[in-house]
Amino acid sequence: MKWSGAGGRPVGWRACKSRPVLLPVALVSLAVLLGVDLIGGGGIRIGGLLVAVPALAAVFLGPLDVLLLSVLTVGAVVWASADNNTLGTANFPVVLATVVLVGGAAVLAARARGRRESQLAQARKVAEAAQRALLRPLPGRLGRVTISSMYLAAEEEAAIGGDLYAAGVDRRGDIRVLVGDVQGKGMAAVEVVGLLLSTFRLSARSGVPLEALPGYLDQGLRDDLVDLEESGEPGTLGPRPVETEFLERFVTAVVVDIAADASTVRIANCGHPPPLLIRGDRVIPLMPDVPELPLGLGDLCREDHHVDSYDLEIGDILMLYTDGVIESRNPEGAFYPLTDRLAHSTRDTPTVLLEDVQSDLTQYTAGLSDDIVMLALQRVA
Known part of the structure; x- marks a missing residue:
């Protein structure tokens, strides 16, 4: 008896959604955003976009990976602020607190998503076992x-x-x-x-x-x-x-x-x-x-x-x-x-x-x- 899901997604699609691919993509994205901010100097400031990396990563990666990205994002924001001479401004603590809060929320979101995926995987196993118990192999x-x-x-x-x-x-x-x-x-x-x-x-x-x-x-x-x-x-x-x-x-x-x-x-x-x-x-x-x-x-x-x-x-x-x-x-x-x-x-x-x-x-x-x-x-x- 052959069983198959309807999606029938190719192996390449599943590989693109795997951790070995997504984590490097997130790290490269963080590095690119930081590099653009540093190269642009005072004329181009995109440090605020750095916080989007751990937020988006929470949709695909686990909590430990998101925590790593959140810590790196805090460091990147401090680096960019130092390069732009904004460390001593009154707005910097607000920016830093925002990055920390968003990073923490992203870690919690990744943890909750991981639990839901685990529950779904278990439900699938139960469903498959029930189906196989009903439809015995011929x-x-x-x-x-x-x-x-x-x-x-x-x-x-x-x-x-x-x-x-x-x-x-x-x-x-x-x-x-x-x-x-x-x-x-x-x-x-x-x-x-x-x-x-x-x-x-x-x-x-x-x-x-x-x-x-x-x-x-x-x-x-x-x-x-x-x-x-x-x-x-x-x-x-x-x-x-x-x-x-x-x-x-x-x-x-x-x-x-x-x-x-x-x-x-x-x-x-x-x-x-x-x-x-x-x-x-x-x-x-x-x-x-x-x-x-x-x-x-x-x-x-x-x-x-x-x-x-x-x-x-x-x-x-x-x-x-x-x-x-x-x-x-x-x-x-x-x-x-x-x-x-x-x-x-x-x-x-x-x-x-x-x-x-x-x-x-x-x-x-x-x-x-x-x-x-x-x-x-x-x-x-």
């Missing part, structure tokens, strides 16, 4: 099928989203794969992801047939939401309140069953973008014969779901994805044409295919607006 191969997956976060700071995937082998030996997208974002969407994945994994162990699986998932999800409402928060006397927004969420999903001999693939699509079958030079969208509603709509969904069946040949690649792929836009506002782009992609292996799509998507878009999950499965025997 095996590289199940039976006669190789698998590759990729998760792209729309926001570098937010590793948790409403996109989901899972794969396993059911009691008959068939390979079953789920890809879905919860409506909305935030922790409520993440909680729905956890509930749905738990129900899906239970269905594989229970031997639920594919035709009945959407109804099983829908009912299980709704039952879990009711249980949450009735269970109550720890330490409270009343039931746990469940927001209307939370209860009204739905999930677009597609479930794929690949026979144990990998000769056929059966698909149950619940309002999700169609899987793509890549066979030779062709890219074939596997549109459902009977449109079905997303999960979570309760009585609106049918008990038995329509299932489409297709042959799977050796070398065929089946690609599953969430709508974040096809809803990504270029700077002109045009949607990403996934099917057309796949016709020119490298498809030696599922991993190479997804990496090629990611690279092309990054170049096409001005930035991801939604999280993305992509899975590619290839019959190899």
Whole structure:
């Protein structure tokens, strides 16, 4: 499983923001300002600008570095004042006190920013751990099928989203794969992801047939939401309140069953973008014969779901994805044409295919607006 933030900033950008680059830049800036003031003599006095160096450095550097710059700035102001014969003036103590106060405030600001960044880094680690706990790494191969997956976060700071995937082998030996997208974002969407994945994994162990699986998932999800409402928060006397927004969420999903001999693939699509079958030079969208509603709509969904069946040949690649792929836009506002782009992609292996799509998507878009999950499965025997 490959994880990536949406920003995808190049290594050079991160290097430019590192301490080994920024501290020398701040020191050189301080020296240049001091030099201009000294060379200019009484005609040009820019000593007041010296205090801007530690103030701006507080945005990028740590408190010790800012303290160093503040001390050097005090020395530079004294030097410049001595050169301009202003040490004995009544205004010099005011200038010096201003430099000291601004330097001290810059050190405190850098310290506070460092704490916030540390807290954010810890939150990212927790978010990534939670995401990985929910979206367990997929095996590289199940039976006669190789698998590759990729998760792209729309926001570098937010590793948790409403996109989901899972794969396993059911009691008959068939390979079953789920890809879905919860409506909305935030922790409520993440909680729905956890509930749905738990129900899906239970269905594989229970031997639920594919035709009945959407109804099983829908009912299980709704039952879990009711249980949450009735269970109550720890330490409270009343039931746990469940927001209307939370209860009204739905999930677009597609479930794929690949026979144990990998000769056929059966698909149950619940309002999700169609899987793509890549066979030779062709890219074939596997549109459902009977449109079905997303999960979570309760009585609106049918008990038995329509299932489409297709042959799977050796070398065929089946690609599953969430709508974040096809809803990504270029700077002109045009949607990403996934099917057309796949016709020119490298498809030696599922991993190479997804990496090629990611690279092309990054170049096409001005930035991801939604999280993305992509899975590619290839019959190899």
